[in-house]
Amino acid sequence: xxxxxxxxxxxxxxxxxxxxxxxxxxxxxxxxxxxxxxxxxxxxxxxxxxxxxxxxxxxxxxxxxxxxxxxxxxxxxxxxxxxxxxxxxxxxxxxxxxxxxxxxxxxxxxxxxxxxxxxxxxxxxxxxxxxxxxxxxxxxxxxxxxxxxxxxxxxxxxxxxxxxxxxxxxxxxxxxxxxxxxxxxxxxxxxxxxxxxxxxxxxxxxxxxxxxxxxxxxxxxxxxxxxxxxxxxxxxxxxxxxxxxxxxxxxxxxxxxxxxxxxxxxxxxxxxxxxxxxxxxxxxxxxxxxxxxxxxxxxxxxxxxxxxxxxxxxxxxxxxxxxxxxxxxxxxxxxxxxxxxxxxxxxxxxxxxxxxxxxxxxxxxxxxxxxxxxxxxxxxxxxxxxxxxxxxxxxxxxxxxxxx
Numbered sequence: 001x002x003x004x005x006x007x008x009x010x011x012x013x014x015x016x017x018x019x020x021x022x023x024x025x026x027x028x029x030x031x032x033x034x035x036x037x038x039x040x041x042x043x044x045x046x047x048x049x050x051x052x053x054x055x056x057x058x059x060x061x062x063x064x065x066x067x068x069x070x071x072x073x074x075x076x077x078x079x080x081x082x083x084x085x086x087x088x089x090x091x092x093x094x095x096x097x098x099x100x101x102x103x104x105x106x107x108x109x110x111x112x113x114x115x116x117x118x119x120x121x122x123x124x125x126x127x128x129x130x131x132x133x134x135x136x137x138x139x140x141x142x143x144x145x146x147x148x149x150x151x152x153x154x155x156x157x158x159x160x161x162x163x164x165x166x167x168x169x170x171x172x173x174x175x176x177x178x179x180x181x182x183x184x185x186x187x188x189x190x191x192x193x194x195x196x197x198x199x200x201x202x203x204x205x206x207x208x209x210x211x212x213x214x215x216x217x218x219x220x221x222x223x224x225x226x227x228x229x230x231x232x233x234x235x236x237x238x239x240x241x242x243x244x245x246x247x248x249x250x251x252x253x254x255x256x257x258x259x260x261x262x263x264x265x266x267x268x269x270x271x272x273x274x275x276x277x278x279x280x281x282x283x284x285x286x287x288x289x290x291x292x293x294x295x296x297x298x299x300x301x302x303x304x305x306x307x308x309x310x311x312x313x314x315x316x317x318x319x320x321x322x323x324x325x326x327x328x329x330x331x332x333x334x335x336x337x338x339x340x341x342x343x344x345x346x347x348x349x350x351x352x353x354x355x356x357x358x359x360x361x362x363x364x365x366x367x368x369x370x371x372x373x374x375x376x377x378x379x380x381x382x383x384x385x386x387x388x389x390x391x392x393x394x395x396x397x398x399x400x401x402x403x404x
Contacts, residue, residue, distance in 0.1 A: 006146035012065025023150035031072035033140025036126035046154035048081030052175035069136035076145025077103040102348035108156035119345035172367035183346040184210025187305035190342035191266035195219035204232035208270035247282035267294040272308030288327040303340040370394040
């Protein structure tokens with residue numbers, strides 16, 4: 001039997017690449033595995049040889065020690081791979097297929113899955129609706145920053161690329177389909193971005209840049225991206241975005257300088273719970289700042305998409321309330337402006353095939369826009385360190401040297 005190596009969370013600020021078990025069609029006990037999931041048989045699953053697996057900002061929250069993730073957790077929920085084995089109940093996915101894996105794990109059978117709400121599947125996580133690979137409180141499904149990974153409900157979850165050679169030629173772009181491109185698109189789409197829209201996006205990390213890319217794909221006239229990191233803002237400008245350095249003051253004033261009015265049609269929070277303040281407080285953690293600013297700058301009757309991560313347990317939070325996910329949100333402001341809000345994980349499957357087609361037919365350049373950078377699996381710890389320092393890159397791990 002083949003071996004396996006994976007990126008393992010070792011404690012706050014530390015990850016290591018270690019030898020691990022080769023996946024099987026049974027969910028075994030281990031760090032983070034929900035006891036009710038231990039021993040779960042998976043004849044509907046497939047084992048993938050990982051072609052590409054990305055480092056995500058959500059992973060970084062865990063690695064910083066800002067969640068209740070247990071040490072020993074195998075990380076990684078952004079997976080693209082080649083099918084090397086299928087369970088006895090798999091009918092349509094075949095060995096040799098090149099596939100994208102939605103980061104949401106879903107069964108395809110429950111009422112939420114049937115309503116296209118695959119981000120809150122009822123059957124894969126005993127603790128709460130919704131699940132993901134290699135992530136805290138998500139049921140304990142083993143992460144995919146590894147040489148091999150098991151995917152349950154393969155016929156339902158996996159998106160097969162129609163042509164292998166075409167897919168490998170665009171593999172860096174297609175690697176973004178597992179999470180950040182659909183997530184950014186979901187943020188923009190749920191904020192109501194359409195032809196001629198003006199859009200404010202908080203955060204120039206990969207999800208923010210994906211939301212900006214999606215906004216242009218949806219027809220936006222002006223996309224304004226805000227951040228503290230000049231390198232990331234330069235990356236946003238490289239494909240036509242206007243930018244705001246929030247350390248220089250209130251985004252509302254800078255929006256007025258760009259648009260002539262201090263508001264936009266739609267806003268996207270691509271930062272999440274580790275938000276910092278603006279102006280003189282730019283280096284101080286203020287977890288409600290981004291949401292409150294988004295409400296402030298969005299026109300009455302507009303909408304705010306919130307793909308940025310918010311958690312129910314943050315041991316490193318600035319106060320006791322924030323440790324439980326309770327933030328000082330100006331809900332009254334949002335209510336008075338009749339704003340709409342969309343929160344939660346992106347239902348990747350809702351957008352998966354359409355965004356694949358946009359990539360394959362040259363309607364978008366998501367890898368270029370997020371500065372996708374391929375590194376070997378062994379360099380994962382270095383990638384995490386550089387990403388944590390604000391590198392304007394989206395790191396793709398290449399466990400088998402199939403990309404570079």
